[in-house]
Amino acid sequence: MQFAILNYVKPHNFADQMPENDPDGPAWGAYTKALIQAGVMVGGAALKPSHAATTLRVTDGRRDLHDGPYAETKEQLGGFYIIEVPDLDAALEWAARNPAAATGAVEVRPIMQP
């Protein structure tokens, strides 16, 4: 089964893009490597900070744009992984090791299969 692991991180871990200044920087590398070495990694991406986001809506044919993320929350989506594991239990085990679990939150969602 494939799952998306969504990393919700605190902005201060996020605004500072210098990996050596980020307390969790090296941890992300180690985590990604662990996923690859265990043979469960399907894909994923790290996102630029949420201030770089642009949000768009079309209402009654009118485009409405604003700067920033869709929702201003304490933690922001910082990136995601797609993993292939037997079941939710195994996915949760990987989610617990995600560095964001200790500093922000991690959302685990099954991916819809065609």
Add this chain to the structure above:
Amino acid sequence: MTDDAASVTTERIARLSYGKLVAMLAVRSRDLSAAEDALGGALLRAISEWPRLGVPTNPEAWLVTVARRIDADRWRRVVTAAEGAGRWLMQEDERLTAGDFDVPDDRLRLMLICAHPAIDPDIHTALMLQVVLGIDARRIGSAFLIAPATMGQRLSRAKARIADSGLRFEMPDRSALPERIDAVLTTIYAAYTLGWDLAFIDADRSFDLVEEALWLVRLVVELAPHVAEARALLALLLFAEARREARRHPETGAFVPLSDQDTARWNNRLMAEAERLLRQAGALGGRGRFGFEAAIQAVHARRRDTGRTDWAAIEHLYRGLLSVSPTIGALIGHAVAVAEVAGARAALAHLDAIPDSRVATHQPYWVARAYLLERGGEPGGAIEAYERAIGLTEDAASRRFLAHRQSMIRG
């Protein structure tokens, strides 16, 4: 009595008596879910009535009476010819409310049922935590990293299986008892280690699980005083508890490994109790898994008096442990002891002998491997193994500790 005081009393009684009352109800009805529902109903009534009417003289008997009536109502709805049952219940009620009634302690039976070989071993610990201690599925699920809804389903399935498959609630005979109690002890140990692992991640949740595990094993020692392994397990847990404070650096809060701990911060009272229990277990002829594990801890504890660790004794005890219980944790512990006696290279040979499939995602293996490679003068391999360990670590404090060690090698 104020509402608050009454609800505190209700909570305290619920906490102390929950398992005992569920056990009493379930042993008679053989239906765990029904027993829990009925007791839950009785506790709800206690919360609303005790503040108004006062706490009854025999609260346990009151709760059992009310729970029985709730259960009986359920039966009356199902069974039409309940006249005889009704009369019997009335007599029972009179007996219970007479006041001198002591609720029999059937908790050991309840624990044996929860850890029955016919029940999926993966659910033993969760089932015991819920049935004996009344912990809800969400909290149990959080501790075991199982989605709450899934945990709820698995618990109900296990209870349905107990009800449907006609498992016997009777005590097994004397010869089968130690073996059956082993399953109970393994279950308690699993709850404890989980709490121990959680200590850095979520202190409150960890404390609960640790307390509950200690409480359960004390209960088993009390109910089955001649079982050596029960005493040995209690000794093992108390040795670990005695070092709780010393595990964290007093200023930084960082993780401190056992060999670096300040023995002055160990709890002498708990250590003395652990040593006494281990001696008692030895006198009862205990040469089981927990006996060996507690003996290893006892050797570590000696550092308090001698200032050094007798690694040869520890290595020897690990070999004994491996002969009765070759778990991955014991294999790693043995390898680390070998390093102290015969050097890092000999220890690495032991680690290499463990099949890859057993260690691929086992974090403690990679921590031990990194440490041994570092000591064996292989910095490249050590850095890689630390990387692997960091990627498999759940809590931030351990992650920082490992990253620090890794950066020390990089220099």
